[in-house]
Amino acid sequence: MPSHRLASAALAVALLAGADAAAQQPDAAARAAEQERRYQEEMAAPRPIAALESVWLEELTWLEVRDALRAGTTTAIVSTGGIEQNGPYLALGKHNYVLELACEAIARELGDALCAPVIKLVPEGNIDEPSGHMRYPGTLSLREETFQAVLTDVGESLAAHGFETVVFIGDSGGNQRGMEAVAQRLNAEWSDARALYVPEFYRYAEVFEYMEQELGIVEPTNDGLHDDFVITSIMMGLDPETVRLEQRRAAGKASINGLPLEPVDETIEVGRKLLKFRVDGTVAAIRAARSAGG
Secondary structure, three states: OOHHHHHHHHHHHHHHHHHHHHHHHHHHHHHHHHHHHHHHHHHHOOOOOOOOOOOEHHHOOHHHHHHHHHOOOOEEEEEEOOEOOOOOOOOOOHHHHHHHHHHHHHHHHHOOEEEOOOEOOEOOOOOOOOOHHHHOOOOEEOOHHHHHHHHHHHHHHHHHOOOOEEEEEEOOHHHHHHHHHHHHHHHHHOOOOEEEEOHHHHOHHHHHHHHHHOOOOOOOOOOOOOOOHHHHHHHHHHOHHHHOHHHHHHHOOOEEOOEEOOOHHHHHHHHHHHHHHHHHHHHHHHHHHHHHOO
8 A cells, every 4th residue: 555545544543543532531521420429429328227336447337437427536546566476375466455455445435536457567576587576486577667658558548538636556665666757747747637646555664553553463573474464464354365374274374473363353353454544544645635736
């Protein structure tokens, strides 16, 4: 085919393609408009059933979260735990189990808060040439930058949905620096929300002081384990299996740092009081920080 005819054919194809694209643009715009209309309709639709009585974000439907926000539940708690070695008796998820109890209690006491899913993976030591807890099988570790990126994305997700206050609490010492840094960065960026890093939750020295002075319970010895009566008694309130109570009983090891874990009901009651002490201090700190921020 002569070259001028090839050029004409190419031009015709191009014109047809352009015409098709132009014809498709109104269709694309119409589809987008229809999608937005449906979205707005969904957002305005009444919830068809009663809401679940839960403070855990992951247990709720999006309609339940929408209605909670509209009713004034505008605080979200982001708690960080860990998967780490905790001696021969406690499950690797020790901190996460504590937070299952603590976050719910804090949210219910505040009355206007929900709990984001517990951030179960945190920095636990170097992975390449393992250090710290990473030297023990089963521990899972995040790089510090990964941890902070996760916290940032979770915090920004919550703010995007209308939560006005995002609270960061952690049950492990290695989590504190990252939470504080992320809260500072988010506050520098946000105008319609704020982030609160609440170190009061992790002040274990105050918990031991309360146990000793107010409850009259003192650990007479130290077994040299990553374990203690405070953490064990709180965990037992969730599930005695997490501290291997039956196995310890069979082996004659149902004690920690010189304190017996039985009677079980008494130990669980002590754990309940210790948890309440932590919850009350954390709630007071959150309320004070929210008030200070206007």
